[in-house]
Amino acid sequence: MIKMEIKGLLMDPVSNMPVVILRDTEKGHFLPIWVGLFEANAIALEMEKVATPRPMTHDLLKNVLAELDARVERVVINDLRENTFFARIHLARRDGNLSIDSRPSDAIALALRSQAEIFVEEEVLEKSRTLHAEGSEQDPDRLRKWLEEASPDELGKYRM
Numbered sequence: 001m002i003k004m005e006i007k008g009l010l011m012d013p014v015s016n017m018p019v020v021i022l023r024d025t026e027k028g029h030f031l032p033i034w035v036g037l038f039e040a041n042a043i044a045l046e047m048e049k050v051a052t053p054r055p056m057t058h059d060l061l062k063n064v065l066a067e068l069d070a071r072v073e074r075v076v077i078n079d080l081r082e083n084t085f086f087a088r089i090h091l092a093r094r095d096g097n098l099s100i101d102s103r104p105s106d107a108i109a110l111a112l113r114s115q116a117e118i119f120v121e122e123e124v125l126e127k128s129r130t131l132h133a134e135g136s137e138q139d140p141d142r143l144r145k146w147l148e149e150a151s152p153d154e155l156g157k158y159r160m
Contacts, residue, residue, distance in 0.1 A: 039105030
């Protein structure tokens, strides 16, 4: 597994859909994951530390887990099939550990709220690189260089 960090959240100008950009903390590889509007809002609220008057869905889930004496240990983006990413939320409890199927966007939103680490299976990164290399006429090295050097302002802020 490869530890990742959130590099940014932006709107894809081509698809007009939000994209979470994850970055490998050691080698600097990038993993773009397109997410839904509601999930992007949930991620953006936590990234920007926006307080809401009532708990949002991911806040509620975090609160329920705490009441059940469980904590999010980590989330893992563990598969990529037919252009769809899959994730698992790993929970730690006194009586054992659980692994729960999740959409990556929900797993990321919960990880942010729980200060849990985000990981990606190496095979997922390889599949993603192959997918982008085959399905894009853009220069992948140019995109990688831009993402590596981009400041938060250049990446753009996701607008809620």
